[in-house]
Amino acid sequence: xxxxxxxxxxxxxxxxxxxxxxxxxxxxNCGVIHYENPKVVAGCLPVWEDKVLLCRRAIEPGYGxxxxxxxxxxxxxxxxxxxxxxxxEEAAAKVELHYLISLYNIERINQVYLQxxxxxxxxxxxxxxxxxxxxxxxxxxxxxxxxxxxxxVFTLRRFFANRRSGEQKLHLASYPAVD
Amino acid sequence: xxxxxxxxxxxxxxxxxxxxxxxxxxxxNCGVIHYENPKVVAGCLPVWEDKVLLCRRAIEPGYGxxxxxxxxxxxxxxxxxxxxxxxxEEAAAKVELHYLISLYNIERINQVYLQxxxxxxxxxxxxxxxxxxxxxxxxxxxxxxxxxxxxxVFTLRRFFANRRSGEQKLHLASYPAVD
Numbered sequence: 001x002x003x004x005x006x007x008x009x010x011x012x013x014x015x016x017x018x019x020x021x022x023x024x025x026x027x028x029n030c031g032v033i034h035y036e037n038p039k040v041v042a043g044c045l046p047v048w049e050d051k052v053l054l055c056r057r058a059i060e061p062g063y064g065x066x067x068x069x070x071x072x073x074x075x076x077x078x079x080x081x082x083x084x085x086x087x088x089e090e091a092a093a094k095v096e097l098h099y100l101i102s103l104y105n106i107e108r109i110n111q112v113y114l115q116x117x118x119x120x121x122x123x124x125x126x127x128x129x130x131x132x133x134x135x136x137x138x139x140x141x142x143x144x145x146x147x148x149x150x151x152x153v154f155t156l157r158r159f160f161a162n163r164r165s166g167e168q169k170l171h172l173a174s175y176p177a178v179d
Numbered sequence: 180x181x182x183x184x185x186x187x188x189x190x191x192x193x194x195x196x197x198x199x200x201x202x203x204x205x206x207x208n209c210g211v212i213h214y215e216n217p218k219v220v221a222g223c224l225p226v227w228e229d230k231v232l233l234c235r236r237a238i239e240p241g242y243g244x245x246x247x248x249x250x251x252x253x254x255x256x257x258x259x260x261x262x263x264x265x266x267x268e269e270a271a272a273k274v275e276l277h278y279l280i281s282l283y284n285i286e287r288i289n290q291v292y293l294q295x296x297x298x299x300x301x302x303x304x305x306x307x308x309x310x311x312x313x314x315x316x317x318x319x320x321x322x323x324x325x326x327x328x329x330x331x332v333f334t335l336r337r338f339f340a341n342r343r344s345g346e347q348k349l350h351l352a353s354y355p356a357v358d
Binding site for chain 2: 001002003004005006007008009010019022034035036037038039040072073074075076077078079080099100103105107108110112114170172174
């Protein structure tokens with residue numbers, strides 16, 4: 001942000017507004033305070049029989065690497081809707097969400113990942129526009145060295161742990177916790 | 180947003196950018212796309228023995244009504260940190276978070292509530308700057324007709340249900356589901 005989105009002035013200052021305790025961008029012309037907040041990344045790990053569906057990214061960041069279908073939550077949608085939409089956009093697949101498995105914070109870049117485990121309907125999938133390919137993997141087949149994001153590693157590891165223990169447990173962590 | 184925060188131009192247009200499928204605010208001068216996303220509201224219901232701590236709001240919206248301490252997640256903090264901070268700011272109290280109880284979407288105003296259940300440390304609390312008063316309530320004492328937000332009603336009802344069934348269950352819903 002270089003200009004005030006309320007009045008167009010370039011006189012933005014970093015200061016702590018009256019009654020606040022944090023530095024904010026405040027317009028020196030119109031006085032509007034510009035709050036900035038973390039974004040939600042919604043996603044879902046699709047499961048089919050003993051396998052999980054991953055997508056190989058056709059876009060940066062992480063081009064060519066595999067991830068759990070996820071993306072920024074949009075205005076007007078619920079986290080569940082966002083997770084289903086991302087599976088559709090990345091894997092051309094439909095899922096029935098089972099449970100929330102990860103609340104994974106990356107404070108440094110102001111992201112909050114909320115990822116579900118879901119059932120891949122009929123085991124059917126394609127390749128979404130944002131993917132080079134999509135594929136089902138057993139736990140032994142997961143390409144651990146080629147996973148795009150720590151959030152995906154975290155969710156995958158927790159999913160297999162949950163499956164072994166028979167739990168549908170939500171796991172909370174902050175970057176870079178993956179193991 | 181009335182002016183482009185990148186170049187200060189007032190020539191903002193609503194259009195679907197190439198490769199996208201949603202209307203965005205796009206600057207007709209510099210071409211920057213202004214994405215807008217939901218905000219996280221982090222909170223915690225503090226529990227002490229058979230009671231829960233609520234705060235009576237000293238600010239709008241909901242002035243004079245009771246709520247579960249909650250507020251916008253800030254850049255640079257985790258959801259857990261945000262929840263603890265809100266309890267401190269509203270009730271001058273410290274909590275040990277136990278589990279996430281609510282993922283409550285209000286799509287209409289682009290909010291995602293993430294509320295925990297936590298133990299009120301030593302049963303101690305005061306009155307934060309944003310509150311008129313804070314008080315402990317048994318289930319029978321909850322002022323149901325004077326709760327500020329549906330998210331608080333949702334979390335309170337689910338908390339007492341969880342306590343009866345002995346579960347630490349996460350509940351997902353979208354506004355206006357409260358019962």
